[in-house]
Amino acid sequence: MSGASNLYPTKDLQARDAAHHIHPFTDTGALNREGSRIITEADGVWLTDSDGNRYLDGMAGLWCCQVGHGRREIADAVHRQMLELDYFNTFFKTSHPPAIALAEKLSELTPPQFNRVFFTSSGSEANDTVFRMVRTYWDLMGQPRKKTIIGRWNGYHGSTLAGTSLGGMTAMHEQGDLPLPGVHHIAQPYWFGEGGDMSPHDFGLKAARELERAIDQLGGDTVAAFIAEPIQGAGGVIIPPDSYWPEVARICKERDILLVVDEVICGFGRLGTWFGSEYFGVEPDLMPIAKGLSSGYLPIGGVMVSDRVADAFIEKGGEFFHGYTYSGHPACCAAALANLEIIQRENLVGRVADDIGPYLQKKWRALGDHPLVGEARMVGLIGALELVPAKGDRSRAFQPVGEVGTLCRDISFANGLVMRSVRDSMVISPPLVLTHEEADDLVARAERTLDDTYAALKRDGRIAA
Ligand code: PMP
Helix, strand or coil: CCCHHHHCCHHHHHHHHHHHCCCCCCCHHHHHHHCCCCEEEEEECEEEECCCCEEECCCHHHHCCCCCECCHHHHHHHHHHHHHCCCCCCCCCCCCHHHHHHHHHHHHHCCCCEEEEEEECCHHHHHHHHHHHHHHHHHHCCCCCCCEEEEECCCCCCCCHHHHHHCCCHHHHHCCCCCCCCEEEECCCCHHHHCCCCCHHHHHHHHHHHHHHHHHHHCHHHEEEEEECCCECCCCCECCCCCHHHHHHHHHHHHCCEEEECCCCCCCCCCCCCCHHHHHCCCCCEEEECHHHCCCCCCCEEEEEEHHHHHHHHHHCCCCCCCCCCCCCHHHHHHHHHHHHHHHHCCHHHHHHHCHHHHHHHHHHHHHHCCCEEEEEEECCEEEEEECCCCCCCCCCCCCCCHHHHHHHHHHHHCCECCEEECCEEEECCCCCCCHHHHHHHHHHHHHHHHHHHHHHHHCCCCCC
């Protein structure tokens, strides 16, 4: 990459970025002082920056690039589609072949209760759609008091008004006076951080039964739905104990509330099943999707709508006053179709279940022996390392929370590995095409990062030398 610094003058790009670009989830003042990292190229699981440095993309972009970067056949499919039909809407009694083909394909790939999709451009828009759809469903069913949606603290469902409200990120709620009325949050099934002396099994049941308690408290006839991610991603790759999901499903069924399983991260093979709900054996009524649907090549999301909900809209609904200019955008549908074709042809879901998943998990869990790591967990190809000041003592965390995670993340970048930090845990979610050699490389870089972080903490006296 010797020519890269001429092609991409880093300082100049940073200055223009600082002058004109407000980044998502960023302290813009701090970033502008430091200068952004400029990513210029990507291929397979590798990224290149404007100085020619290479990084293993341990986050698959932002939990989305299942098929890896630089797949020509997706670019070609989009190119062809744009020449044939660049854009037309799907409002006003119109449709087009790519939206029809993708809707049909999704009905085939998703669990049997799903035969219809409502298209959006993102996961956040999908959850805004869920918000309106859930409430309208109960109106249609003659139960207009059923309006409250229950989510979880530290859940993430996007950053639009409904997404932020359904999610349980308090720092997000504080900006914009959220959540919206009619949203309630219960505890998360985070055994490592909040399980105390309970066994994971008992703690999982306790966390699930918070839902039952909340329904009783709020009044059973006022609760419309429960929304949750199969595994919380942005919250820190929180893998619920095995006892959790079956108990949640039982409660939703008994109390007749809709179960919304947010598959934006877990969908499309991340857990070694097509969808996270299949991994945990539950049957959602609504399923927001995005990210892996197109591997991030173009923005597209949607809500899978079960027959139960769709039939109410179709039989009693009249017009649903909801939709986006880019719902079912032809080029985005073409990208998604080409992406799904690759996932199927290369058996990426099976490979996560039987091959690269178990291979990486074994090595990742071995990082749990490191003195800085309290727990190393992974399902499919999504995992986390909990960094702790006193190994073996789950009650102690670094103070202030988040500093060590950020330090470790920066060290990881310096070691050529993209890991993300959440509080003081490090998370990964690499492309599903990761090879064994790349998995070895990923783990070697993660280990070096842990060693370097540990040494830095000792130097600073933040950990006993
Ligand atoms: N739901 C979940 C579970 C997510 O992880 C995300 C994004 N990280 C979203 C919804 C929001 O998706 P988007 O950023 O595409 O709006």
